[in-house]
Amino acid sequence: MVKAILLDIEGTTTPIDFVHNTLFPYARARMAGFVQQNLNDLKFEIAQLEKEREADSEYTGEFKPDAANSVSDYLVFLIDNDRKSTPLKAIQGMIWQAGYASGDLVSTVYPDVADALKKWKEEKRTVAIYSSGSVLAQQMIFKYSDQGDLTRYIDRYFDTNTGHKRESESYRKIAEELALDASEIMFVSDVPEELDAAADAGMKTLLMIRSGETGNMPDHGHKAATSFDGQEL
Secondary structure (H helix, E strand, C coil): CCCEEEECCECCCECHHHHHHHHHHHHHHHHHHHHHHHHHHHHHHHHHHHHHHHCCCCCCCCCCCCCHHHHHHHHHHHHHCCCCCHHHHHHHHHHHHHHHHHCCCCECCCCCHHHHHHHHHHCCCEEEEECCCCHHHHHHHHHCECCECCHHHCCEEECCCCCCCCCHHHHHHHHHHCCCCHHHEEEEECCHHHHHHHHHCCCEEEEECCCCCHHHCCCCCCCEECCCCCCCC
């Protein structure tokens, strides 16, 4: 029996376009000013960024942890190269939080998501999120959605502090955190490689294909759906 539903966000509960065409540009445009104003409060994230920069063979700029412009330049580079950087995601989440609170941002979720979340909660199942975005960013997406505050249906949030989404050990950690056997958890994502890692850890999987017919993708070995409507997980 599936006791917990573990959900990806981008391409699963929320359109990819909202993330790439609204959230990313919003944070990028405000990055320099945010870092300038909050440099002293970002010491933990900047220390993480400094370690990343030391191992980054692609970035040619200088990184000075005590210089706001230098820090923000590297953060913008990470955004432009779609890096799954934990400190970047944390700082983006802080910027988005202010945007949601001011009313500048309202997140988009697919029309079937709210009903599915409500149904699972009524069935006493655990609902958790696992995304490369920070926990704060995840919470904001569901709190300030175009279908209202959906956080009341969500029990747990996991980000890349748990591990990368294409590594099976990450899913073993999540199962442990949820105090469930991995076989009691259904992971839903639009990325087959993530589902492969979850399946390797023992989880059940569902490939969400929001763009159309499930037969349009190469053989991926996972059950597939185009929405949560009518899905018995």
